[in-house]
Amino acid sequence: MATILEATDVSVTYQQPGGAAVHAVRDVSLSLEQGEFVGLVGESGCGKSTLGFALTRLLQPPARLTGGRIVFDGVDLASLDGEALREQRRNGIALVLQSGMNALSPVRSVEGHLRDILKAHARDGEDVSRGAVHRRGIELLEKVRLPADVLGRYPHELSGGMRQRVSIALALSLDPKLIVFDEPTTALDVIVQKAVMQTIRELQQENGFTGILISHDLGVVLEATNRVLVMYAGRIAEDQPSSELLRGAHHPYTEALLGCYADPRADDVDLGEIPGSPPDLAQPPSGCAFAPRCSLAEDVCVRVDPDLMPLGAGRAACHVRAGSAGRSDREEPSLV
Ligand SMILES: Nc1ncnc2c1ncn2[C@@H]1O[C@H](COP(=O)(O)OP(=O)(O)OP(=O)(O)O)[C@@H](O)[C@H]1O
Ligand SMILES: [Mg+2]
Known part of the structure; x- marks a missing residue:
């Protein structure tokens, strides 16, 4: 399959006048294959919409793309501006927001x-x-x-x-190649929600566009998409095929989102039950952002922010689950 979008080290900051800079998206890298339907999940405020807007270059001030490359259909959107950017975008990207x-x-x-x-x-x-x-x-x-x-x-x-x-x-x-759906059914009642989601799935299969589905509802995302990206504190914590996540998560945060025993396809999965709260993104932690809420956290988790590492059929950013926690300090950045 051909890659339609390749994002490398994308970072977004909100800078309110007189306020501290909020690092809402921090060095996110991901790639999307043509025709894939990828879910983006995570708690409120973890940066899902900001990332969706960044990938489509639709950020509005005070948000600012502070770094990274976003190669869409062979062209780096991050390097374009003005009319050249609008032209590239209208040729291939559409956004569907929560409230039609x-x-x-x-x-x-x-x-x-x-x-x-x-x-x-x-x-x-x-x-x-x-x-x-x-x-x-x-x-x-x-x-x-x-x-x-x-x-x-x-x-x-x-x-x-x-x-x-x-x-x-x-x-x-305009026959887009990529559509970002940001909570497309959240404002609707459950029955209408299911019907609209069903139509989105059918359209994606019939028309073959690449889709990103942003949602709080992990159950809906797991049913609708081929792959799920789990976001936490502005970073991707886990990237797995949906079928793999249905068998179980690899990152403790995804596990918490799934709920220990709940069927992710049930209607009553409550994402609000994870103890503690996400960190203040005006002062992101230097280690794993989930460590203070994680029952598995070890020393290294507090000190070193983990990269995505191969785990299961995909990747997860977890020292403990990837088995790097007990090893020597080899993988830590040099302090000199
Ligand atoms: N205009 C703004 N000014 C300052 N900070 C902002 C602004 N908009 C968003 N943020 C911050 O950026 C972070 C990411 O927000 P974002 O809206 O992307 O999260 P989200 O995952 O889409 O949340 P939700 O599920 O509630 O839609 C949050 O910490 C939020 O407080
Ligand atoms: Mg949002």
Whole structure:
């Protein structure tokens, strides 16, 4: 499979005027294969959205990409700016946010929204006449399982689930190679949530785009995706195929997220039960950020921030589980 996105040492800082810099994403490296559907999970505030926005170069001040390379479809997005960046992005990347309602203007019909997007991004000679936009609209609504008459409706005439389906249809309108879904179903009730998630999964399989699904709900992510990235305190703690995580986690943090005995596919998995709280990212710890909450932590965990190491079918950043804790100080950075 071809690599569609390769991120290396990506770091993001929020710098509020007069406040301390918050290191929300810290040296994250990851790669996505074409057609993969990857979940990004972790507790609130661990940097999931910030990473999603960074990878698509959609960060807004006070967030700033402070380092790293983001090679998407052969081009380093981190090195682009202005029109060159917009062009590269619109050619291949879309973002679906939590609340479809906020993303839609109340005074534009669904067809009006689609027309705006298609016209703004039309290539030379492309047909963006009323008829062509209308036909494309019907096609897109069909993809997201909505009837054609939704094209003429305004956002307030649609239910939350329908609005979210419209957001997904609009995201698909330019045939993106990569779609980042940031909590796409969190604002919906459970039944609608399941139906919209089902549509996202089917669309991903039918259309073959690469997807990143950001969610608090590890159960939903494990069911929908091929691979899961677990984030903690701005770092990737674990990267495993979903099938491997269904058998059990390798990182103690993932284990805590999964709950000791809970079925991750059950509806009542509670991610709020991990004792303690994530560190203050204005002063990130020098060792493993999870060590103060980890019952397995050893000396080395407090001193050395672990890199992702091969574990199971994937990788995990854990000295203890990777077996490096009991070894000599060979793996520690030199102090001279
Ligand atoms: N505008 C901002 N100014 C300062 N710090 C911010 C800002 N936005 C986010 N942060 C900080 O960056 C860190 C990561 O936030 P982010 O929103 O990426 O987390 P998240 O994992 O998406 O959380 P959630 O699950 O609640 O959406 C948090 O510590 C947060 O407090
Ligand atoms: Mg978020």
